[in-house]
Amino acid sequence: MKMDGNGLITVSGLSKFYQGRGSFLGEGKKILRAVDGVSFSIREGETLGLVGESGCGKSTLGRIILRLIPASGGSVRYQGEELLDMPKKALRGMRRRMQIVFQDPYASLNPRMTVEEIVTAPLAVFKIGIKTERREAAARVLEEVGLSSRHLGRFPHEFSGGQRQRIGIARSLVLNPEFVVFDEPLSALDVSVRAQVLNLIRSLQNRRKLTSLFISHDLSVVKHISDRIAVMYLGKLLELADKHELYNHPLHPYTRGLIGAIPIPDTGRRRKRTELPGDVPSAYHIPQGCRFHTRCSMIREVCTVSEPELRQISAGHWAACHQILEQPRYPGST
Numbered sequence: 001m002k003m004d005g006n007g008l009i010t011v012s013g014l015s016k017f018y019q020g021r022g023s024f025l026g027e028g029k030k031i032l033r034a035v036d037g038v039s040f041s042i043r044e045g046e047t048l049g050l051v052g053e054s055g056c057g058k059s060t061l062g063r064i065i066l067r068l069i070p071a072s073g074g075s076v077r078y079q080g081e082e083l084l085d086m087p088k089k090a091l092r093g094m095r096r097r098m099q100i101v102f103q104d105p106y107a108s109l110n111p112r113m114t115v116e117e118i119v120t121a122p123l124a125v126f127k128i129g130i131k132t133e134r135r136e137a138a139a140r141v142l143e144e145v146g147l148s149s150r151h152l153g154r155f156p157h158e159f160s161g162g163q164r165q166r167i168g169i170a171r172s173l174v175l176n177p178e179f180v181v182f183d184e185p186l187s188a189l190d191v192s193v194r195a196q197v198l199n200l201i202r203s204l205q206n207r208r209k210l211t212s213l214f215i216s217h218d219l220s221v222v223k224h225i226s227d228r229i230a231v232m233y234l235g236k237l238l239e240l241a242d243k244h245e246l247y248n249h250p251l252h253p254y255t256r257g258l259i260g261a262i263p264i265p266d267t268g269r270r271r272k273r274t275e276l277p278g279d280v281p282s283a284y285h286i287p288q289g290c291r292f293h294t295r296c297s298m299i300r301e302v303c304t305v306s307e308p309e310l311r312q313i314s315a316g317h318w319a320a321c322h323q324i325l326e327q328p329r330y331p332g333s334t
């Protein structure tokens with residue numbers, strides 16, 4: 001499938017399978033399909049939001065794109081160059097250009113390292129500058145994330161969660177990357193500081209013209225930061241569209257369910273749609289046919305036997321649903 005082939009990053013048919021860990025129940029022989037044939041591209045300067053319930057493969061997808069873990073199949077092209085079979089030396093050069101911000105700033109910052117050591121570590125890895133230059137670079141990037149050079153000699157435990165995440169962001173920016181994966185950067189933070197960190201990320205994206213993949217389980221978070229949004233379910237994309245289009249005209253019943261689960265601001269009431277029924281099935285036992293059919297209110301016979309492809313329904317709006325494929329504007333979709 002060809003989708004926006006001229007993106008900075010083009011992912012096609014990307015998969016990651018895990019072999020079961022082995023137990024007397026026979027799970028050892030089973031395959032867990034964490035990412036199961038995903039295709040999309042990210043344009044230069046764009047933020048693509050990636051949303052889906054916990055366990056649907058978002059972090060795995062972000063990590064295989066950056067080659068932090070190996071893929072099982074598919075392709076990731078960065079400015080046309082294949083990353084997945086790139087030799088180590090060439091990959092090292094690419095690594096400077098691609099960074100990740102992790103979810104948990106408690107687990108991802110070494111408690112025994114000072115802020116200076118943490119933020120300058122990527123410069124040291126790439127042997128960039130001498131110590132004083134690295135310190136200056138760290139001081140500059142700390143200012144940029146709302147901290148200061150006064151913090152260079154301190155340790156992570158001296159900071160709040162929000163400040164720690166700022167340190168994690170500073171570390172990811174110190175090499176001036178072009179592409180950043182933000183993997184649920186707000187989820188471990190106190191609700192009271194989330195908006196500040198989100199605003200920081202947004203202003204950094206604008207100022208530095210970053211291209212990014214912004215991962216969240218929360219559609220109301222990606223709404224604020226993304227240009228386009230991809231909706232993932234059990235290892236596959238079910239919908240992909242411009243964010244306004246996705247909100248105003250969600251096509252897939254899963255996306256509609258996710259939107260229905262967002263509280264309406266101020267009133268605390270929920271939209272008239274109800275929350276999604278049931279739980280996400282196990283990635284060891286992905287349902288036959290449409291993988292969403294076990295939770296879908298619009299299920300038909302075809303949904304249990306054949307898997308719908310992600311197709312372009314209207315300009316730039318992709319969805320994988322039999323119902324939509326047959327009836328592009330099904331009742332209530334506007």
Ligand code: ADP
Nearest residue numbers: 018032034053054055056057058059060061283
């Ligand atoms: P998300 O980030 O959307 O919550 P993940 O990418 O972390 O989802 O996980 C996707 C699926 O892959 C889950 O079923 C998870 O249990 C499984 N998984 C992730 N990492 C591993 C691993 N190292 N070994 C086996 N299974 C894994």
Ligand code: MG
Nearest residue numbers: 058059060184
């Ligand atoms: Mg995750």
